């Protein structure tokens with residue numbers, strides 16, 4: 098199955114055509130592009146993102162060495178392997194090519210079988226590295242995602258809150274935490290079944306994500322509890338946002354057959370306006386939790402801010 102695209106760079110049209118034709122006939126590639134000098138090659142590399150470049154060393158204007166030099170300044174291009182075609186038999190020159198970032202070289206006049214074999218090896222390595230990077234990215238995403246709601250999970254929440262508290266303590270960047278809990282969630286499960294209960298949780302999650310700002314982190318904290326980390330937000334901003342979230346959840350509904358299931362949620366908010374307000378993530382979580390408890394106690398479907406007085410009431 099041909100996969101990947103090659104770019105052949107040579108100032109000599111006959112050599113370029115011969116190299117390109119050899120690669121096309123190998124059947125390894127989906128497409129073979131061509132360029133007559135290094136600058137045109139760099140442009141094509143940036144636009145078409147070929148998977149491998151086979152480049153002549155000696156060209157008028159921007160030659161192979163120059164192409165390697167210019168490529169090394171562009172991080173987005175350094176992952177593309179470059180094979181240099183060289184008539185040069187001098188050892189120093191070849192070593193220099195590798196120092197400049199060449200992946201390999203092929204001597205001219207080239208043997209088609211050797212060229213195809215080397216292109217095949219480097220193409221395979223490049224595509225494998227890409228597949229691995231994509232798989233890693235997927236794993237990272239999975240490792241911080243809650244499978245039911247598609248929100249961030251508790252593990253990611255813990256990381257984010259630790260980092261944000263450190264930024265608060267070190268740089269004084271304000272931080273707020275909202276803990277939201279779906280009201281009478283057990284009743285939803287009992288009356289409509291767990292599938293509808295799951296759907297309600299997903300729907301509340303989506304509503305919250307849509308209502309926060311891009312930098313805010315919405316995570317499933319556990320059960321029917323959702324945590325929202327508000328970066329760079331102090332007491333006043335956190336209260337306004339929490340109230341907006343509460344109203345949004347109250348307005349939303351989930352369809353269950355021909356019935357609409359509605360729910361509300363209670364919100365506990367704890368904010369730190371300056372570095373002296375909170376020293377650890379666990380303190381902030383405990384405060385938001387105490388405020389959430391107070392919101393439940395006061396009748397649910399409401400927002401309660403943590404305060405010293407709140408603690409004293411208990």
Ligand SMILES: [Mg+2]
Nearest residue numbers: 108153155156
């Ligand atoms: Mg040449």
